[in-house]
Amino acid sequence: MQPDDNGCLTITDNFLRAYWQRPEVAPVEESCRAELALHAELIDNPRRAVSGKDLTAFSDPDAVENYRVVLDFRDRLVAAGTLESAYLDLFREGPVAIPPLFIDQMAQILARHIVGANRDPFRARAAELMFREQQATLLDGAILLGDKETVDMLGARNEKDGGFGTMGKLLVEGGVKPRQVELDVLMEDTAAERYWPENEKFDTVLDLTFGRPGLDALCRVLELWVHHLLQAEVSIQPVEQINDERWVWHVGLDVEATALLNDLYEAKDIDEARLESLLSLFRLEFRDQSLMKASIAGRPVYLALCKSDDGRVRMKPQNLAINLPLAPKS
Numbered sequence: 001m002q003p004d005d006n007g008c009l010t011i012t013d014n015f016l017r018a019y020w021q022r023p024e025v026a027p028v029e030e031s032c033r034a035e036l037a038l039h040a041e042l043i044d045n046p047r048r049a050v051s052g053k054d055l056t057a058f059s060d061p062d063a064v065e066n067y068r069v070v071l072d073f074r075d076r077l078v079a080a081g082t083l084e085s086a087y088l089d090l091f092r093e094g095p096v097a098i099p100p101l102f103i104d105q106m107a108q109i110l111a112r113h114i115v116g117a118n119r120d121p122f123r124a125r126a127a128e129l130m131f132r133e134q135q136a137t138l139l140d141g142a143i144l145l146g147d148k149e150t151v152d153m154l155g156a157r158n159e160k161d162g163g164f165g166t167m168g169k170l171l172v173e174g175g176v177k178p179r180q181v182e183l184d185v186l187m188e189d190t191a192a193e194r195y196w197p198e199n200e201k202f203d204t205v206l207d208l209t210f211g212r213p214g215l216d217a218l219c220r221v222l223e224l225w226v227h228h229l230l231q232a233e234v235s236i237q238p239v240e241q242i243n244d245e246r247w248v249w250h251v252g253l254d255v256e257a258t259a260l261l262n263d264l265y266e267a268k269d270i271d272e273a274r275l276e277s278l279l280s281l282f283r284l285e286f287r288d289q290s291l292m293k294a295s296i297a298g299r300p301v302y303l304a305l306c307k308s309d310d311g312r313v314r315m316k317p318q319n320l321a322i323n324l325p326l327a328p329k330s
Contacts, residue, residue, distance in 0.1 A: 001015050001083065001109070003113075004082065007228070008082040008083070008084045008085070009082055009083040009084065009109065009110070009113060010081065010082055010083075011077045011078060011080070011081060011082065011083065011086070013045075013046050013047065015077075016046035016047065016074055016077065016078070017042075017043060017046040019046075019070050019073065019074060020039065020042045020043055020046055020070070021043070022070070024066045024069075024070065025039065025063070025066050025067055025070050026039070027039050030060065031060070031063070032057075032058060032059040032060065034054075034057035034058055034059070035058050035059075035060070035063055038050065038054055038067075046074070047074075047078060050067070050071055055067055055068065069098070069099065072097070072098065073098050073099075073102055076089070076090065076098070083106060083109060083110060084110065084228070084229055086106070087106050087107070087110060087229070087318070087321070088229060088321060088322070090103070090106075090318075091318045091321065091322045092322060103318075104131045104132075105131070107130045107131040107317055107318075108130070108131035108132075110130075110225075110228070110229075111127040111128075111130045111131060111221070111225070111317075112127065113228075114127070114221070114224040114225060114228045115127050115221065115224070119192070119196070120217065121186060121191040121192050121194070121195035121196060121199075122186060122191060122206075122213045122214055122216075122217035123217045123220055123221050124195065124196075124199065125186055125195060125199075125204055125206050125214070125217070126206060126214060126217040126218040126220075126221045127221045128147065128202065128206075129145070129206075129218065129313065129315045130221075130225070130315055130317040132147055132148070132149070132202060133147075133148040133149070133312060133313065133314050134146065134147060134148055134206075134312070134313040134314075134315075135147070135148045135151040135152075135311055135312060135313070136208075136279060136307040136311045136312070136313050137311060138276075141209070142207055142209045143207065143208040143209050143279050143280070144185065144205050144206070144207055144208070145205060145206045145207075145208055145214075145313060146183055146205045147183075147202040147203065148312060148313075149202065150183065150201070150202050150203050151183070154183065183203050183204060183205050184203075184204055184205065185204070185205040185206075185207055186204050186205065186206060186207065186213075186214065188213055191213075206218075208279060208280060208305075210238055210240060210280070211238075215238050215280060216238075218280075219236040219237060219238060219282065220236075222236050222282070222284075222303075222320060223235065223236050225317060225320060225321070226284075226320060226321070226324070229321045230321065230324065230326065232286060232288070232291050232324075232326070233286070233287040233288065234284050234285060234286055234287065235284070235285045235287060236282050236283070236284045236285075236303070237282065237283050238280060238281065238282055238283075239281045239282065239283045239302075240281065241281065242264070242281060242302055244300070244302075246299060247265060247302065248296045248299045249296055249299065249300075249301045249302070249325050250262075250265060250301065250302040250303070250304070251284075251301060251302075251303050251319050251320060251323045251324065252303070252304055252306075252319060253303055253304060253305045253315050253316065253317070253319060253320065254305060254306055254313065254314055254315050254316055254319075255314070255316070256277055256306035256307065256308055257278075257303075257304035257305055257306040258319070260274065260275075260277065260278060260304060260306055261302065261304050277306045277307050277308070277309070278304060278305075278306050279305045279306055279307055279313070280304065280305045281302065281303070281304050282302065282303035282304070282305075283300045283301075283302060283303075284300060284301040284302070284303055284324075285300050285301075290327065291326060291327055292325050292326065292327055293325045293326070293327055294327065296325055297327075301324060301325065303320070
């Protein structure tokens with residue numbers, strides 16, 4: 001995908017063509033002639049209009065449904081023109097009807113785009129939270145996030161293999177399966193050489209502890225996310241607690257965080273176990289206060305990131321794109 005003059009990613013034929021090559025719609029041995037013919041035409045022209053008659057000619061009703069899902073997504077992309085507009089429109093229009101996989105793919109492309117040429121491995125790893133579910137463990141005062149899918153493939157070393165180590169303990173506590181690959185916690189002196197050579201394996205651990213590079217990197221990525229999607233410059237800093245008698249706005253970065261912030265805002269009693277789900281708090285401030293709703297201009301926005309009861313972290317970056325207190329556009 002190529003950026004336009006505003007730095008937004010334009011929807012190209014090659015990008016659309018990739019969706020017609022996905023296994024859900026790629027022809028199989030049992031595919032009928034009508035399906036094979038339509039698929040070939042869509043590979044040649046991925047913007048080809050498809051009628052109901054085209055689909056009813058299929059012999060497989062499951063194939064029809066798969067095509068309808070991909071067609072709906074394709075039409076949204078084409079109508080929007082850029083991936084950024086398609087992403088924002090998707091959540092602004094109401095209930096989301098496309099598969100979560102497609103949403104994660106959009107977030108992945110956008111996250112990689114905003115990190116761009118910056119070769120900071122901590123920012124690149126932090127950006128993975130926007131499109132990859134994480135497994136969190138609190139260990140010796142540290143907050144460690146490992147890629148959930150990768151962690152599920154792993155088991156810890158036993159003592160005969162040389163001891164558990166930091167990641168081994170994380171995996172043992174997560175109750176995962178026998179080890180197939182090995183994860184390392186990103187450290188400042190070795191992060192670049194460890195992360196970049198095989199970053200698509202998603203096999204490094206991000207230390208999100210307060211005051212450490214991983215948490216700072218996440219703040220910078222969230223700033224870039226807001227700036228790119230909303231054209232608003234913001235400053236985001238981690239905080240250890242919210243001491244604000246004039247607290248007026250907050251955004252949860254995941255389902256659990258949204259619920260927790262709502263209850264804290266309403267001064268509800270919250271038990272200790274639930275408070276332990278809180279991984280990070282943030283204070284967001286607009287650099288240009290005129291971009292905020294006039295009634296709360298100048299006030300900070302508080303953010304939170306939480307884990308579920310079983311340690312999962314499923315960030316919803318769209319919350320930060322659609323729930324900030326922006327002034328109405330004239």
